[in-house]
Amino acid sequence: MSAPAAQAVKIRIRGLKKAFGRKVVLDGIDLDVGVGESLVVIGGSGTGKSVLIKCVLGILQPDSGSVQVDGEEVVEIDADGRERINDKFGMLFQGSALFDSLPVWENVAFGLLARKKVTRAQGREIALAKLAQVGLGPEVGQLSPSELSGGMQKRVALARAIAADPEIIFFDEPTTGLDPIMADVINDLIVKITREVGATALSITHDMASSRKIAHRIAMLYNGRIIWNGPPAAIDNSGNPFVDQFVHGRAEGPIKMAVRA
Amino acid sequence: MNFLQPIGHVVLDFFATTGRLTLFAIDGVTHCFRPPFYGRMIVRQMVEIGYFSLPVVGLTAIFTGMVLALQSYTGFARFSAEAAIANVVVVAVTRELGPVLAGLMVAGRVGAAMAAEIGTMRVTEQIDALTTLSTNPMKYLVAPRLIAGVAMLPILVLIADIIGVLGGFLVASYKLGFNPTNYLQSTWNFMEVEDVVSGLVKAAVFGFIVTLMGCYHGYTSRGGAQGVGAATTNAVVTASILILCFDYILTEMFFAGK
Ligand SMILES: Nc1ncnc2c1ncn2[C@@H]1O[C@H](COP(=O)(O)OP(=O)(O)OP(=O)(O)O)[C@@H](O)[C@H]1O
Ligand SMILES: [Mg+2]
Secondary structure, three states: OOOOOOEEEEEEEEEEEEOOOOOEEEEEEEEEEEOOOOOEEEEOOOHHHHHHHHHHHHHOOOOOEEEEOEEEEEEOOHHHHHHHHEEEOEEEEEOOOOOOOHHHHHHHHHHHHOOOOOOOOHHHHHHHHHHOOOOOOOHHOOOHHOOOOHHHHHHHHHHHOOOOOOOEEEEEEOOOOHHHHHHHHHHHHHHHHHHOOOOOEEOOOOOOOOOHEEEHHEEEOOOHHHHHHOOOHHHHHHOOOOHHHHHHHHOOOOOOOOOOO | OOOOOHHHHHHHHHHHHHHHHHHHHHHHHHHHHOOOOHHHHHHHHHHHHHHHOOHHHHHHHHHHHHHHHHHHHHHHHOOHHHHHHHHHHHHHHHHHHHHHHHHHHHHHHHHHHHHHHHHHHHHHHHHHHHOOOOOOOHHHHHHHHHHHHHHHHHHHHHHHHHHHHHHHHHHHHHOOOOHHHHHHHHHHHHHHHHHHHHHHHHHHHHHHHHHHHHHHHHHHOOOOOOOOOHHHHHHHHHHHHHHHHHHHHHHHHHHOOO
């Protein structure tokens, strides 16, 4: 996918730091996401990719640094401002985080109903349409989330994230746990949302095929910093040994896994 | 002074927790009065707290009333036992045992369930998901439960009062062989509006305590299934202790001058 022409900045992250106790997870992240851009963040398990997104969303409070959304600083923003900013966001949680007290369709329509933009009947209709987009039939709408498989839950969560047509969508591992065909359907959907609707997307994935397909730009997180970023075409000859090792999935290289054989 | 250190920790911990709890309570109460209101959630919680607690509260009340009548019969002088038993039952049930026992039973039933439900929502990131879907979790989860608790406990206690007095009546008239009409007449004579009202005010306070503890411990739980388990236990234990504390404080406030 080629990058959109105009590159106004939608999200600007500067010097973002976050530690849990003595464990430093983010150690000065600098990252921009352009308007309408699809940025994919890759990186090993436990390097802080989910923490990065949660800091942007305000779920976690960063220790220092700045996050701007549409030029507005959001790190120390008050509760009302946070609600206003979060109205622009859609988020797919890594663990789906579906509301298990509500049927699937109400999960999907939740954001729409909360904003009182639609009646329950309209919300239900939109929810079923969104479910169809992620390959789930209308009969799924009545089920409870606990009656679904992991991959189905993930797709419901995806439908919920995009239901209110947010300006900025965060996808935390959208294709993990899906079969290869369904993974590609979801990739196409993400491409369609960013290209046709013009939404800005920040995705996290381990899946290199997926990131090549959905990304305008790929950034690699390692040791609390963004160590490389560039277009998907450049990732195979990045000249960066860390990126190389990750892309080719080799156990040997500069990234050491803490395992003992 | 090393041996003082643990004591210091406990004291500091206590004040920190009290502070956090107070802030949480203020936040939750504020959201009860600021729109949007989630009517659907309030009704659901009212049914959960009020309707589904009826059997357990009713059973507690009837046995309490029965045992009160039986116990006081053995304790009183033979003469005028009838009036004395009616008096003991109606005063004890409306002032004390109705609200306290209903509060404790609801703490076990509802407080635990709330802590478990909200705690699970916390550790599975459902509460975080709410904030990304234009919904304030304090308003959506906590405020409806507080409202429902404060509204439903007095109703439950009113029913418990009636059932408790009925229990005393049954034992007095069928087992102890008193004249039912006389017994009812004495019950009526000894019943004070003030006693009933003070019991209902207590009930509202206990309703607030139970739901607040359930919400607070669930909301602040962490660390998976174990954390949720701990939250559930803490919710019931702290609610029960606070109910007994506030029972004393409120009694002193109501009846101090008499
Ligand atoms: N709430 C928390 N409290 C303490 N430590 C945390 C918390 N959340 C995350 N961490 C730590 O931060 C680090 C990064 O976690 P994060 O979930 O961001 O990893 P990730 O890059 O998303 O990994 P994965 O690809 O496996 O999802 C981990 O080492 C984790 O232990
Ligand atoms: Mg993650």
